[in-house]
Amino acid sequence: MKKYNAVTDFIRKSDDVAIYYDDIIITYNELYDNVNRFANALKNMHQFGDEIMIISPDCPELIYMFWGAVKVGMVPMLLSTMLTESDYDEIVEDNKPKAVYRYNDLQAFCKIADDVTDNPPSDTFDTTTCFALFSSG
Secondary structure, eight states: OOBOOTHHHHOOOOSSEEEEETTEEEEHHHHHHHHHHHHHHHHHHSOTTOEEEEEOOSOHHHHHHHHHHHHTTOEEEEEOTTSOHHHHHHHHHHHOOSEEEEHHHHHHHHHHOOOOOOOOOOOOBTTSOOOEEEOOO
16 A cells, blocks of 8 residues: 555646636646645545535536545545436435535635645545546436
8 A cells, every 4th residue: 555645646737728618728727726725625624534525517616626625635426417306315315425515615615715725635545535426327
């Protein structure tokens, strides 16, 4: 078992384009800062190892939340927006996440998450669960 946090392989500083979203261009530098903002906010609200569910259409904030959670050692559980309310209820009941974040919550995070301090990634291991994905099919 060796120390490993996936954020170190995917989130970096650069002026290169990281995300094209509609008519918005987000550089790796902007992605890096936003991941830190979300990571720091999550770390203040949750604990290492907490599972958090995220229900959101594809958008930059989803990426910030996902990688922010990974950076601080939480397990983001991504759910398809195509599931029904009863599907969500069943998944929440079965998995008992510490929190469920929907698209509007991600938008609110953008307003409160202002600390871009670059704290080192949490010590996770190459055998640690990084994320879970629930699809509609």
